[in-house]
Amino acid sequence: MNINRKFVNVSAGVPGPIGKKLTDLRNQYVPNGVGNNTPVFVEKANGSIVEDVDGNKYLDFAGAIGSLNVGHTPDHVVQAIKSQADQLIHSCFHVVMYKPYIDLAKKLVEITPGDFPKKTILLNSGAEAVENAVKIARKYTGRAGIVSFTRGFHGRTLLGMSLTSKVKPYKYKMGPFAPATYKGQFPYLSNRPAELTEDEYINFCISQFKDFLLTEVSPEEIAAVIMEPVQGEGGFIVPPKKFVKEIFNLCKSYGILFIADEIQTGFGRTGELFASTYFEIEPDLITMSKSLAAGVPISAVTGRTNIMDAASPGELGGTYGGSPLGCVAALEVIDKIQSEKLWIKARGIGEKIKLFFNNLKKDYPIITDIRGLGAMVGIEFNDPTTSQPAKEFVGALTKKCCENGVIILSAGVHSNVLRFLTPLIISDEELDEGLDIIKYSIQQVVGQLVTEVK
Ligand SMILES: Cc1ncc(COP(=O)(O)O)c(C=O)c1O
CATH class of the missing domain: 3.40.640.10 (Type I PLP-dependent aspartate aminotransferase-like (Major domain))
Structure with missing residues (x-):
């Protein structure tokens, strides 16, 4: 799949060379206890798009943990x-x-x-x-x-x-x-x-x-x-x-x-x-x-x-x-x-995400629950055979999504829930592209796990 899409472009690698240097400095001067969900150093951002210091462009589905309902830099x-x-x-x-x-x-x-x-x-x-x-x-x-x-x-x-x-x-x-x-x-x-x-x-x-x-x-x-x-x-x-x-x-x-x-x-x-x-x-x-x-x-x-x-x-x-x-x-x-009555837009965003995962669920039984209110949607992943929380899977998935150009977080006491906090001003096209990248990332992580088991 070509991961350089209409909105997303991660051709510099995640992190790219400048990002790697900044990570070294971060490790030297910032304490461990300050967690980082992604290896990304942002240079600028607008709407639902984040651009990093190496010129990579991401769709932001985390919205600074739900701080950006109106998007970046309106x-x-x-x-x-x-x-x-x-x-x-x-x-x-x-x-x-x-x-x-x-x-x-x-x-x-x-x-x-x-x-x-x-x-x-x-x-x-x-x-x-x-x-x-x-x-x-x-x-x-x-x-x-x-x-x-x-x-x-x-x-x-x-x-x-x-x-x-x-x-x-x-x-x-x-x-x-x-x-x-x-x-x-x-x-x-x-x-x-x-x-x-x-x-x-x-x-x-x-x-x-x-x-x-x-x-x-x-x-x-x-x-x-x-x-x-x-x-x-x-x-x-x-x-x-x-x-x-x-x-x-x-x-x-x-x-x-x-x-x-x-x-x-x-x-x-x-x-x-x-x-x-x-x-x-x-x-x-x-x-x-x-x-x-x-x-x-x-x-x-x-x-x-x-x-x-x-x-x-x-x-x-x-x-x-x-x-x-x-x-x-x-x-x-x-x-x-x-x-802009953004709360009404939130309902449409949530419905679209839920429908997308309901369709995906048929092929991926590891998706066990699709829930939420408005655009606050969570997708829970559990091992289909043991019913154990699929924490490692979701960890690998959020990492893979980021490498493929979608910034998204996990949640839950078992960290086995993918949580959507997209800006509410996100366009249909941006949302579609992001969901498609998540689907591709799920395929990759499943493939990776199958290879590891073999
Ligand atoms: C429901 C709720 N309460 C409180 C907080 C704490 O907010 P802050 O991180 O700005 O201190 C958060 C942050 O995630 C939250 O989600």
Whole structure:
């Protein structure tokens, strides 16, 4: 197959000569703990295309782990950042205030689910948004307990790690972890015991959570439940709507706050502007980051006014929280998502990817589950004879995809899920070319494994 297609060209080799030199320097000066999913050094990027330092061109199906719903370097965002940089880069909102912070706070209040008074605090990263949502919830309720879920991911800070449940690589030998953090069981429909129907399994998960409130932590001690509406790092696992609504209602009945961690699911990814809308819930607090500002570091917590106001002046914030550059970028991003209704485009992208893999599945029984919401699609791979997670296969596949010109990541506690986080502005032609390259890469990896077995 000619791998030099219309959009992709990897003729310099991956990595090419300049990339190899930079990798040597990276190994000399950057610690091991900073993981790299690909050997690629990017020079520039636009839309869904990444160009590396050797001139190779890739289709980007990872989108900086879901940060690029509007694609790389969209014109209006770039212009807004440039003109903001001419005016003001930083004054620290605590010292001298600026209008873009207020504009973005207001915009997030307007577009997040829940037709009630809300306020917004702006921060730097996803983990920092999670930390602040927890601080606010504790302050408001006067309770300490925070419940997250198995396979959840909430960041790499001490609290983020404590709420996260994939041990390697996120927590291993990094403890002890924050006290008063607990894990409820998250449903995993496609892995349910064979003897249970879907409905029986969902009811079982709900009763399991009720038992958890008897056996692990009492509801009066819980400040908040934090949930990813669709689990990201955990393997693109979509919980049943009934489960989410039940947990949400249980929280309400016990005065427990519900925090929706929409850091990966937000801004159109799941076929709604926010996934909470799909699940028909209006969270007390929502954490946002990633696709909020097309890659400029910024995050936010938006929530009910009475809850957000529980902390006193000085208890929340930070030097760089809600930087002017991030604010203006985010305002442009939101405008683009709304004017182009990108959440609707996300549904079409997801359907196309699912259909493609449903067709492929007939020839490749190693593909065992195709799931997702909107354009947040995960393809699970398990050994068809042993049913064991095909971690090595997916590792080899993501590597091969990259060599063939598609940047794509894995997910899941067993790292056996291929996850699609393509920009939502991707064209049909680009998506088709990328899917075709993935298919070719699967053929190559299967061929390679057959040769190895022989
Ligand atoms: C659901 C969720 N929460 C929190 C985080 C942490 O965000 P950050 O890496 O910006 O700290 C992530 C990042 O992947 C995430 O997906």
